[in-house]
Amino acid sequence: MNDVFDVAIIGAGAIGAALARRLSAYDLSVALLERCADVCFGVSKANSGIIHAGFHHPVSSLKARLEIRGNLMFEQLQHELGFPFKRVGIIVAAFSYEEMKTVEHLYEQGVANGVPRLEICGRERLLMLEPKLNPDTVGGLYAPTGGIVEPYRYVFALVESAVRNGVALKTEFRVVRAQHDGEAYSIESEAGHRVRARRVINAAGLHADQVSAAFGAEAFTIVPRKGEEFLLERNAAGFPNQVIFPVPGRHTKGILVIPTVEGTMMVGPTAVETEDKEDVETTSDNLDRVFAQAMYMVPVISKREIITSFAGSRPVLPGNDFYIGISRSAPHFIQVAGIQSPGLTASPAIAEYVKDLLKQDGQGLTEKAAYDPFLPPSARVREKNPAELDALMSEDPHYGHIACRCESVSEAEIVEAIRKGHTTLDGIKFYTRAGMGRCQGGFCSYRVIKIIARETGIPIEEITKRGGGSRLLLGKIPVAQGESSEQQMK
């Protein structure tokens, strides 16, 4: 392609997506480059979905500033984009007076950061707020401004909005090298495709160090810190209403109990530094430890309710803070690296911050008259009552054809996901929740595969779980295998 983009964003996770969407409000040509087959398939896919309140990090950190600003932006974003988000509140539960000292410290830190309505609670008050808590608690911190969001729906909505406002999304574009010719960068993908852009933003998550190197920018090393989470069944009895944190350790926020915005529950994450960025393996030794900690805080939790476990890695830089700034060595190159927790919370504020950096780098920003911040609503059968479902079905009867029984996802929703560009089994799972429920795709996988084939024309054997070599079926079975009972059947 000969066009030169004003800005190329590398990485379509929460940060790249929020930034692409923010920039789509201006008269700019923007390319969003993603190495995977779909957006939100990297670090953001395994996110816990917490909108942090802003008391975990010291006032001196960039994290703390962007976290609290980002937190306050979610109502507006939800209003515009319609993703699931609830401000359910966060509780930090202490189980000793020693721990209460840390709670006091968190409170002071939060107040210094400007967190509204923070409250130190005694035992009775805390148990009244959250009756599912272990009554052995001695008290804790209550942050009513904390919340929960479905991270994939958030990222998908941001990207969808960005694309509707003119951003060019290129998936399966794994950046391998780049060259600046005095006017613009020529960015090359592993498959040999090229994109030219005058300015580049590195939002490549775990791979931000490699991308930085490819552009001849700052040398740094991203350390993957792996976290494993367990997902518990939707109608398991006795979920807490708030997100429950233990009193934090030195590096992480600890094992949390998270009621998800979609009605399931998550327990985790662990935190283990690894060497391999692709390592998202789960292990057997975490289960007991994680559940011992979670069940200590919330005794009603049961391992029997586990429907799946998964792992993801946080992109960690030495010093643990975000690294956001204009490169000193590569021209017109902006680093947005080391975005670990609370990256999701901070993402809209990071987008705002990076937009200002672009301006500082000389990028003119003129508001686009045609910018439309709103996404048309997309219907979800499981959220409808019978009368609403009836009305929906008069638009398209396929809302009545339930493909995923566990999460009540209709064929019409799957077709919508495909038409919006999600053509892998995982892409559809994260967009619609088909396959995310208790049977984990046992009943709906073949249906989704068939619908993808029908809608896209992709042969069934070539449909993948998540792009690349993740083919699901390894060929058609030749007819007449000489099995007598089968022949009788026909």
Place this chain on the structure above:
Amino acid sequence: MIVEAFVGNVPENAGFGAPPGGTNTPAKVISHMRDLEYDAVVIGAGAAGMAAALRVHAAGFRVAIVDREDHLGGILLQCIHNGFGLHWFKEELTGPEFAERLAAQVREAGIDVYLNTTVMDLVADNGMKSLIACSAEHGVLSFAARAIVLAMGCRERNRGNIGIPGSRPAGVFTAGLAQRLINIDGYAPGKRVVIIGSGDIGLIMARRLSWVGAKVLAVIEILPHPSGLTRNIVQCLHDFDIPLYLSHIVSRIAGQDRVEAVEVTPLENGTPNPAKTFRLECDTVLLSVGLIPENELSKKAGVQLGHDTGGPRVDAHLMTSVDGVFACGNVLHVHDLVDFVADESSRCGGNVAAYLGAGLSAGGQGRVQAGPNVKYVVPHAYVPGQDTQFSLRAMIVKKRGTLQVKRAGVVIKRKTLQHIKPAEMIYFKMKGTELGPAGPDPAPIEISVE
């Protein structure tokens, strides 16, 4: 308002994967919710649902069957092997043949069948029950009925339920899904396969995969004994030289995009010995690690579930804790043989007819308890003086064992069993006279094996 019901099957090509704009699009769009009224509504059109509905219909009551799939027969349609029907039809049939026999009876009887129709909600307070369902063909349907039969069957336990460590590549399937892909859709899930768990579906899939040209490298079983029927161990593994590793676990699934290998670790005295771990290069992992009764709707209706079976707790009439709501087949407890499903469900249908008609026998019921070495007994209650069919699962493996029934501490029945094993459900009947005289407050009975 009662509208004309839909009878029989919808067109065959109305299911998933039909061409867009073709017959997949319903001819007419129903723009308003429709109210339907029946004496009984059966949820599920598998062997259980059909057998129960046939019995209710035969007694002269108006009954409807609702099923989310596009066919009568449920999961039987993908079970193309034989071994079905020996008890119920007195001849050996394949799964689809068994289903078709019952389906033909349902069609002949003119029972109203709503296919491609998913029940979204079930409210079962006292008196009339209401059930909301939807389908692309019929729109939103609101059923009212005096009795409900839960016959939703079961689902497979999956990787998350048993927590197999490792990466999350493509190529990990439950055995039933693989069976569906091969037998209905005609696609091969993989070429080099390791099967986890020696449940019946896994064993049958080992043979099926071998027949379609795949290499089954091993079946890995955590227990010291097989979980499937002996006949399946012989016919599906031994006949194909497929090794069965007892007391072994898969300790890791490896592979970035698609499965590349599994690591297998032996258990010694119940603990994995990592030093003896070995690796099997494969592209596919199949899971046959048990079935779970599918009771999400039962929970919505407020039905009490038992931890022992995973299904509803039922009285001597197979009625759940909610008056007028009955349960039968795999939703009640997981059976090994469809013949017993049909038998139990037909009996359940008879009880539903009695409930709708003259009323169920009012005699006091005594509790039925699982004694030593027994995981569960269904039903959970009995009526003295009334013939009762019991289903139970043992927790021990034993040749020439004894089954014993005690009432108020006194042995009232003793029976020798040739084989006792957890894999084979024990199905036995007691005469009403054996269960003692009817009375207002019968003593509990306890059933044990040794």
